[in-house]
Amino acid sequence: METFESLVRSEFAPKNTYLNTASNGLLPARTVAALHEAALLRAEGRPLGPLHADVEGARAAFARLAGVPASRVAAGASVAAHTGVIAASLPAGAEVLTAEDDFTSVLNPFHVRGDLKVRTVPLERIAESVRPGTVLVAVSAAQSADGRVADLPALREAARRHGARTYVDFSQTAGWLPVEAGAHDFAATVSYKWLLGPHGAAFLVVPEDLGGLTPLLAGWVAGEEPWQSCYGPVTELARSARRFDLSPALFTFAGLRRSLELIEELGVDTVRAHDLALADRFRAGLAALGHEPLPAPGSAIVSVPGLGHRQPGLSDAGIEVSDRAGNLRASFHLYNTPADVDRLLDVLSG
Numbered sequence: 530m531e532t533f534e535s536l537v538r539s540e541f542a543p544k545n546t547y548l549n550t551a552s553n554g555l556l557p558a559r560t561v562a563a564l565h566e567a568a569l570l571r572a573e574g575r576p577l578g579p580l581h582a583d584v585e586g587a588r589a590a591f592a593r594l595a596g597v598p599a600s601r602v603a604a605g606a607s608v609a610a611h612t613g614v615i616a617a618s619l620p621a622g623a624e625v626l627t628a629e630d631d632f633t634s635v636l637n638p639f640h641v642r643g644d645l646k647v648r649t650v651p652l653e654r655i656a657e658s659v660r661p662g663t664v665l666v667a668v669s670a671a672q673s674a675d676g677r678v679a680d681l682p683a684l685r686e687a688a689r690r691h692g693a694r695t696y697v698d699f700s701q702t703a704g705w706l707p708v709e710a711g712a713h714d715f716a717a718t719v720s721y722k723w724l725l726g727p728h729g730a731a732f733l734v735v736p737e738d739l740g741g742l743t744p745l746l747a748g749w750v751a752g753e754e755p756w757q758s759c760y761g762p763v764t765e766l767a768r769s770a771r772r773f774d775l776s777p778a779l780f781t782f783a784g785l786r787r788s789l790e791l792i793e794e795l796g797v798d799t800v801r802a803h804d805l806a807l808a809d810r811f812r813a814g815l816a817a818l819g820h821e822p823l824p825a826p827g828s829a830i831v832s833v834p835g836l837g838h839r840q841p842g843l844s845d846a847g848i849e850v851s852d853r854a855g856n857l858r859a860s861f862h863l864y865n866t867p868a869d870v871d872r873l874l875d876v877l878s879g
Contacts, residue, residue, distance in 0.1 A: 533799055533863075540791060541864040545847040546872050551673060551701060551830050551860035552851055554725040557791050560784040564727065567783040580779040583786045590789035591724075591732050594703065594797065595710035603733040603773035604782070608698055609634040610746065611717040611733040612667070614773060615696055616642055618742045623664040626693070628652040632673045635698040635717075639667065656683035663693040671701040674853050675823040676830025676860070678702070685712055694740070704792055705804045705829050705862065710734040723829075723862060724792060726785035729778040735770045744772045800863050804829040807861035807870050814874040823856065832856040839877065848873055 531539075540557040547555060556564075567580055584604055592599040605611055616638040619625070624646040625639045631652075639647050650658040655668055666688050671678045681697065688695045694714040702708070704723030710716035716734040720726035735742060744751055744766060751772045752758025753765040766772040792800065808829050815822055815833060823832045836857035843850055843857075850873070851858040859873060 600769035676825035676828035
């Protein structure tokens with residue numbers, strides 16, 4: 530019987546100590562094989578039907594992870610594009626509540642509208658800051674810079690009381706923390722971090738009633754019958770979230786389907802327990818060295834003030850982490866081990 534450890538070992542063989550999933554995750558062996566096969570299809574001139582099927586397979590797999598029907602999931606390329614569609618749907622003067630220093634992709638489309646009232650508060654105050662007149666609350670489930678996890682239940686309750694909608698970017702949690710996309714009006718995520726997919730794919734989850742969004746980026750794939758929508762205006766948009774699809778990067782989705790299937794096999798709860806145990810081990814080791822990470826309880830991301838300058842030297846030593854605003858950011862995922870944590874602590878102690 531295959532265990533968590535044996536399955537992970539069969540899929541990953543990093544050549545270094547890789548602790549940078551918050552930037553991008555490693556590709557499983559099955560994903561690399563699928564990418565190779567997708568390239569051969571193109572190189573050999575074979576029909577691309579299997580790659581289009583992979584788009585739908587990836588959509589369905591993500592829908593299962595997100596706890597929503599596949600009909601609520603749109604397949605795109607970036608969180609920024611999905612945010613832009615949401616921003617374009619808001620009436621002039623609408624108030625959008627956001628978190629201070631959140632990731633740009635979940636913020637900037639609201640700012641460039643120019644006619645929205647974008648209000649920014651510290652993450653810890655975002656739920657209490659929802660007020661009458663707030664139309665939308667947009668926030669990342671976990672902050673990219675330091676790993677702080679938003680109190681989404683409190684946010685949902687505050688939004689419900691005041692009639693506001695919620696938009697959550699799960700890019701830094703999908704894959705190690707349950708997504709529960711159905712609890713929010715809109716949700717988005719990229720695929721190349723904790724979901725272990727290639728770059729170039731992102732998902733948007735919308736309500737059953739499609740949330741009043743206009744499919745501004747709709748092309749032929751957004752038609753109810755895509756292959757009958759290749760010429761002239763689309764006569765009938767898809768009746769599902771697929772109306773918000775962008776033309777898919779077929780190779781990416783071919784690989785992503787296999788990555789998502791691996792996450793399903795392992796189980797998000799199991800991955801979460803593994804990742805958080807490593808993050809807590811790192812926090813404890815930092816304390817022993819006299820370093821205090823930024824507060825981010827229950828997060829797989831750990832940021833340490835004042836140590837960002839160590840990143841180049843760590844990379845030279847074969848340890849991959851990030852420098853974010855002067856902070857050293859380490860992030861732990863299923864392919865990491867206690868030995869990886871101890872190696873980083875050992876180098877930091879020198």
